[in-house]
Amino acid sequence: MIKLVAIDVDGTLTDKDRLISTRAIEFIRKAEKKGIIVSLLSGNVIPVVYALKVFIGINGPVFGENGGVMFDNDGSITKFFSNEKTNSFLDEMSKKTSMRSIFTNKWREASTGFDIDGKDVDYVKAEAEKRGLVVFYSGYSWHLMNKGEDKGFAVKILKEKYGLNYEEILVVGDSNNDMPMFELPVFKACPANATDNVKKASDFVSSYSYGEEIGEVFSHFNLL
Amino acid sequence: MIKLVAIDVDGTLTDKDRLISTRAIEFIRKAEKKGIIVSLLSGNVIPVVYALKVFIGINGPVFGENGGVMFDNDGSITKFFSNEKTNSFLDEMSKKTSMRSIFTNKWREASTGFDIDGKDVDYVKAEAEKRGLVVFYSGYSWHLMNKGEDKGFAVKILKEKYGLNYEEILVVGDSNNDMPMFELPVFKACPANATDNVKKASDFVSSYSYGEEIGEVFSHFNLL
Numbered sequence: 001m002i003k004l005v006a007i008d009v010d011g012t013l014t015d016k017d018r019l020i021s022t023r024a025i026e027f028i029r030k031a032e033k034k035g036i037i038v039s040l041l042s043g044n045v046i047p048v049v050y051a052l053k054v055f056i057g058i059n060g061p062v063f064g065e066n067g068g069v070m071f072d073n074d075g076s077i078t079k080f081f082s083n084e085k086t087n088s089f090l091d092e093m094s095k096k097t098s099m100r101s102i103f104t105n106k107w108r109e110a111s112t113g114f115d116i117d118g119k120d121v122d123y124v125k126a127e128a129e130k131r132g133l134v135v136f137y138s139g140y141s142w143h144l145m146n147k148g149e150d151k152g153f154a155v156k157i158l159k160e161k162y163g164l165n166y167e168e169i170l171v172v173g174d175s176n177n178d179m180p181m182f183e184l185p186v187f188k189a190c191p192a193n194a195t196d197n198v199k200k201a202s203d204f205v206s207s208y209s210y211g212e213e214i215g216e217v218f219s220h221f222n223l224l
Numbered sequence: 225m226i227k228l229v230a231i232d233v234d235g236t237l238t239d240k241d242r243l244i245s246t247r248a249i250e251f252i253r254k255a256e257k258k259g260i261i262v263s264l265l266s267g268n269v270i271p272v273v274y275a276l277k278v279f280i281g282i283n284g285p286v287f288g289e290n291g292g293v294m295f296d297n298d299g300s301i302t303k304f305f306s307n308e309k310t311n312s313f314l315d316e317m318s319k320k321t322s323m324r325s326i327f328t329n330k331w332r333e334a335s336t337g338f339d340i341d342g343k344d345v346d347y348v349k350a351e352a353e354k355r356g357l358v359v360f361y362s363g364y365s366w367h368l369m370n371k372g373e374d375k376g377f378a379v380k381i382l383k384e385k386y387g388l389n390y391e392e393i394l395v396v397g398d399s400n401n402d403m404p405m406f407e408l409p410v411f412k413a414c415p416a417n418a419t420d421n422v423k424k425a426s427d428f429v430s431s432y433s434y435g436e437e438i439g440e441v442f443s444h445f446n447l448l
Contacts, residue, residue, distance in 0.1 A: 047271030
């Protein structure tokens with residue numbers, strides 16, 4: 001029986017333009033009333049997931065920076081990784097490539113966001129790897145992370161925190177940065193707009209896209 | 225004819241527990257489709273109103289810290305006041321009263337949030353006034369602001385930015401920190417849960433409370 005649902009935000013609770021689905025909000029509130037613990041796992045910064053927690057009314061901890069930082073129910077913020085190495089790498093690369101900082105970095109604590117011209121992506125990825133860093137595109141922005149800092153890590157934190165088995169956890173996501181949680185022996189679901197690898201890894205692929213899948217997914221796993 | 229609506233967040237778009245009204249989100253999206261400019265004015269910090277702007281899809285600038293800081297459509301953040309004096313005052317007072325910092329201060333740039341025991345409120349208010357600072361309770365948290373830093377100031381910024389007359393602006397709010405915008409010669413509306421002074425200053429008092437008034441207010445002013 002599913003006791004906890006870990007949900008990605010951009011593209012999974014929102015439409016293509018990042019507008020949140022009001023139906024998704026209503027389904028989350030309904031599942032929580034049935035006793036399900038809900039957590040959000042986003043590439044965004046902590047104050048943004050904090051805002052989503054407060055205004056949607058998420059009853060579990062929320063993770064920013066793809067799992068690198070957690071805002072918990074008691075108001076505490078736990079930083080599992082640092083942005084020291086990722087920020088220095090950005091400084092270094094911005095001198096010789098088109099890699100450049102984005103304004104949300106001022107609120108980032110455990111990773112670095114950036115913009116980049118397509119021509120420089122392969123070079124920057126290779127250089128990052130040499131330094132034990134990971135580069136990926138979430139479908140909404142570019143992220144530079146520490147190795148091991150991903151949403152799979154965050155799901156393990158949730159599992160320990162609530163003393164759950166993997167089969168009591170459902171993850172919902174749509175893109176490559178969600179894959180680390182799809183590789184765990186949890187239940188997995190995705191919207192119709194998910195990338196092929198996410199779809200392939202999923203136990204249930206919704207017929208609905210972009211935030212509108214939440215009702216069907218929750219209903220499939222008997223959470224409503 | 226109303227061209228711009230400036231809306232408070234807590235208690236005006238949300239319920240008592242700060243859960244956002246999904247119907248309010250739908251009405252805001254509908255008004256924007258009709259060409260109305262919408263702005264949010266909150267006591268909360270900039271990354272929180274940034275998140276609301278992104279996920280609700282607000283088409284105008286949004287203000288945090290009761291008008292002290294603006295996040296604009298081009299991604300720029302403008303700080304109209306500083307938190308230098310407000311932070312020093314908190315430091316000083318926390319040594320001799322129960323006044324204490326709150327965790328969102330790490331994202332605050334132009335004011336200071338705090339908690340305090342009721343017995344110390346009057347003393348702290350009087351000391352703040354001596355230093356040209358203003359203390360008030362928003363209904364959700366305590367704020368220490370610079371004189372002149374309020375939502376009325378923010379509405380004037382919006383008026384200038386869009387070259388509007390006051391009678392082309394509608395403000396919606398529910399509590400004392402909204403009063404500075406209710407004192408301007410704009411149109412004013414409030415939910416049924418508004419404080420008495422806000423109700424008295426309003427052109428239209430909705431029969432609905434806590435976020436559920438938005439549809440009736442927008443319909444009254446012909447914005448839908």
